Amino acid sequence: MFRRMFQFxxxxxxxxxxxxxxxxxxxxxxxxxxxxxxxxxxxxxTVTAGEVAGPTPVLxxxxxxxxxxxxxxxxxxxxxxxxxDMLNSxxxxxxxxxxxxNALMMALDAADAEIGDLLQDAVTRNRALDExxxxxxxEVRNFETVKAEENNKLHAEMERLTSQYMSRxxxxxxxxxxxxxxLRGWQKRKQQExxxxxxxxxxxxxxxxGSNGNxxxxxxxxxxxxxxxx
Numbered sequence: 001m002f003r004r005m006f007q008f009x010x011x012x013x014x015x016x017x018x019x020x021x022x023x024x025x026x027x028x029x030x031x032x033x034x035x036x037x038x039x040x041x042x043x044x045x046t047v048t049a050g051e052v053a054g055p056t057p058v059l060x061x062x063x064x065x066x067x068x069x070x071x072x073x074x075x076x077x078x079x080x081x082x083x084x085d086m087l088n089s090x091x092x093x094x095x096x097x098x099x100x101x102n103a104l105m106m107a108l109d110a111a112d113a114e115i116g117d118l119l120q121d122a123v124t125r126n127r128a129l130d131e132x133x134x135x136x137x138x139e140v141r142n143f144e145t146v147k148a149e150e151n152n153k154l155h156a157e158m159e160r161l162t163s164q165y166m167s168r169x170x171x172x173x174x175x176x177x178x179x180x181x182x183l184r185g186w187q188k189r190k191q192q193e194x195x196x197x198x199x200x201x202x203x204x205x206x207x208x209x210g211s212n213g214n215x216x217x218x219x220x221x222x223x224x225x226x227x228x229x230x
Contacts, residue, residue: 055139062129069128071121078113080122 059065086092086107092100108115201222 055136055143058136059132065132066125066128069124069131071124071128078108078111078118080118080125083118 059068083104086104087100092103095103108118
């Protein structure tokens with residue numbers, strides 16, 4: 001539908017609608033038509049702007065995701081996130097992987113942190129992230145479905161209104177053509193009437209003033225009358 005409507009835009013060669021006897025009228029541009037469709041749709045109640053709420057906003061921080069999943073710190077606040085921060089510490093930056101592992105194990109032993117709890121925390125947090133992603137995907141899919149249905153209604157309404165407006169445009173073109181026909185018919189009758197008046201006027205000119213019986217204009221007849229009066 002939109003591709004067809006763009007054929008009427010100002011950037012393309014417009015195809016005029018033809019009335020009778022060659023009269024033409026150009027359809028409105030796509031911008032004006034789209035605006036008219038939107039106004040008409042809102043008036044008719046076919047489309048209500050903003051009636052569908054969008055998906056819930058994305059959580060800005062992962063901490064919110066974890067909190068929503070009910071995840072809490074384990075064992076003296078040592079979590080897998082704390083371990084990740086420790087491994088990225090500047091104090092361990094120059095160490096080899098084995099040295100980092102040994103330093104980490106020493107710190108965990110000193111803190112009485114359970115390795116099993118940390119690994120379980122890692123699994124739980126990854127599961128929370130995956131579940132949140134699935135929820136978001138489902139929300140977006142549902143939102144897409146609703147908007148697709150709304151777009152289908154808009155397309156149908158636009159098709160109906162476009163057809164209606166094009167019919168009105170063609171009707172206007174036909175009315176203009178009829179008025180042009182009437183004017184041309186009157187002009188033809190006017191020429192006949194003027195000729196009839198002129199022909200009658202030639203007989204009012206006295207003989208011997210150069211009339212040879214040929215059809216002459218009314219101005220020439222009046223000129224001859226003036227000459228005869230001098």
